Amino acid sequence: MTTTNQRTPVRERLLETADRLFYGEGIHAVGIDRIIAESRVAKSTMYVHFRTKEDLVEAYLRRRHAAIAEHVEGTVGPRTAGRRERVLAVYDALDGEMCAADWRGCPFTNAAAEYPTHEGIRSAVRDWRDWLHSLFDRLLDPRADKEYLVPALVQLVDGSMTAAHLDRTTGATSVARRVAATLLGTAA
Known part of the structure; x- marks a missing residue:
């Protein structure tokens, strides 16, 4: 994300600082006073x-x-080669972020672990999960076994995010992409 400065609107400065600190160090590890100080x-x-x-x-x-x-x-939309390729492009789109040196795993999984019961935070996590499921649902062929494929494709995203962090591997999304291609091939 971007670096904070005095010209950035206050709300955006607070969010930029919170994003950097919450994601980089953990939500509970970062106090509100530090966010206020670093946001100026x-x-x-x-x-x-x-x-x-x-x-x-x-x-x-x-x-x-x-x-x-x-x-x-934005990455998946312009691809017009077919539904299969659009589904696989999701993994390509996520690859850059997961290969970054500061990748600490899925921010939504991290937040859910730190705040298992807070309704607003759980709602934000649910919205992420709903979007991910609906993304694959929209991209898959309408005749596909979506009841099986959508959760499987989401689990591949989850697994690649976790592996990229825990194993410090840059190949997690390419493995997930290959498995997704196999799933799509066997489901056809």
């Missing part, structure tokens, strides 16, 4: 935009979701 805003100003730290966490997740969805949809 007054505490009262922060609370004008976000009533609680959890509201800021939810906004951070929704911002991440929007950025990833825009990137993936």
Whole structure:
């Protein structure tokens, strides 16, 4: 994401700082005072935009979701070679992010682990999951066994995100892509 500066609107500075710190260090590990200090805003100003730290966490997740969805949809949308290729392009679109040196796994899985019961945060995580499922549902051939394929393709995304972080491998999405191609081939 971008570096904070005084010309960036306050809400965006807070979100940029929260994104960098929450994702890089963990949500519970980062206090609200640090976000305020690094964003260069007054505490009262922060609370004008976000009533609680959890509201800021939810906004951070929704911002991440929007950025990833825009990137993936932008990558997959222009591909006109066929449904199979569009499905496989999802893995290509996610590959760059998961190969980054600062990749710490899925931000939504991380947040769900840190906040298992907070409704706003759980809602942001559910929205991400719903989008991922609906993405594959839209991309698959209408005659496909979506009840089986959609969850399988989502699980391949989940597994590649986890493997990219835990195994520090840059090949996790290519493995997931190959398995997805095999699934699509056997389901045809």
